[in-house]
Amino acid sequence: TQLLEQSPQFLSIQEGENLTVYCNSSSVFSSLQWYRQEPGEGPVLLVTVVTGGEVKKLKRLTFQFGDARKDSSLHITAAQPGDTGLYLCAGGGGGATNKLIFGTGTLLAVQP
């Protein structure tokens, strides 16, 4: 069974601080997606990475896919209260069904 472990589980920081969320597995994935979920809503896609070592930037968010395609990280620079939410990584196996394995989630609270 493929598992994706995220760390930390919870993170409470002050506005302006930097943070990194990790997503680790012993399995290889063909792609890795990051979603953000706000209370009472469904997850929304932030980014997809598909190449080992790939780095993508989305404004203050930087996403990296590990060289071996078993892990990923999300780094937020100068966090803002609007970044508050549940961050989920999801690994794709590359099959035709597009089934994703979701990580355990990281709950981020950014205090003003």
Add this chain to the structure above:
Amino acid sequence: NAGVTQTPKFRILKIGQSMTLQCAQDMNHNYMYWYRQDPGMGLKLIYYSVGAGITDKGEVPNGYNVSRSTTEDFPLRLELAAPSQTSVYFCASSYQGASGRVTGELFFGEGSRLTVL
């Protein structure tokens, strides 16, 4: 454009009751999924469908059934509700082209919160 619509948003069931969670999408997506989300456990795949008339089990299918008679609708049926089925249920859809693109974005509904007492 409504995207993925789930009903009801909230429901309380007694043990042994049955119910259907409705899911509809208007994006002409061929792939649809049902996930459940428990605190600290991420999202677990219950069932999925790659097109009308085709369904398959995910990681946690026991106690659930699905059907896909049209491209738009993908209802999830709970036949004999149990407390272990207390959760938030999410329906999602994605588009998989003929080229076999495998990095498709999942579009989620707002969720249905189910409590079984």
